[in-house]
Amino acid sequence: LDRPPATPVEGKSFISGKNPAIILSLRYNRLDYFAFTLMHEIGHVFLHLFNKKKKIEEFFVSNTDKSAIEEFEADNFARNNLIDLDAWNEFYYGNKTFTDEDIFEFSKQEKVHPAIVRGRICFEDNSYYSKRTKIHSMNNIT
Numbered sequence: 001l002d003r004p005p006a007t008p009v010e011g012k013s014f015i016s017g018k019n020p021a022i023i024l025s026l027r028y029n030r031l032d033y034f035a036f037t038l039m040h041e042i043g044h045v046f047l048h049l050f051n052k053k054k055k056i057e058e059f060f061v062s063n064t065d066k067s068a069i070e071e072f073e074a075d076n077f078a079r080n081n082l083i084d085l086d087a088w089n090e091f092y093y094g095n096k097t098f099t100d101e102d103i104f105e106f107s108k109q110e111k112v113h114p115a116i117v118r119g120r121i122c123f124e125d126n127s128y129y130s131k132r133t134k135i136h137s138m139n140n141i142t
Contacts (some may be wrong), residue, residue, distance in 0.1 A: 032119025
């Protein structure tokens, strides 16, 4: 389902009873966003929800310095669990072109979809985002 109107979120995690729950929207209809958002929310469950007691109000109001730190931590959890950090650094900093062939080879090595690799390149290098490639067309969910 699409996200509810005027709700600019991709996902949210919380404890429902004694179990973690994750809600995901299709704010962006792209595989790389979906995979990153899912892993980001798993990061919140793993790093924050089971390590600290959360107040129910924090689920709805999260504009604090603490929440900014938790978002940063969840982002890093997602990045480094989708693609190994050492492998990423070697690939990203040792490559200047990021051709489809480079991305396909690296994604096969890391056992992730090429769209996830391309999405991370786009995140790290904003100028790369505008390039249309074969992988771009593989990134749509529907």
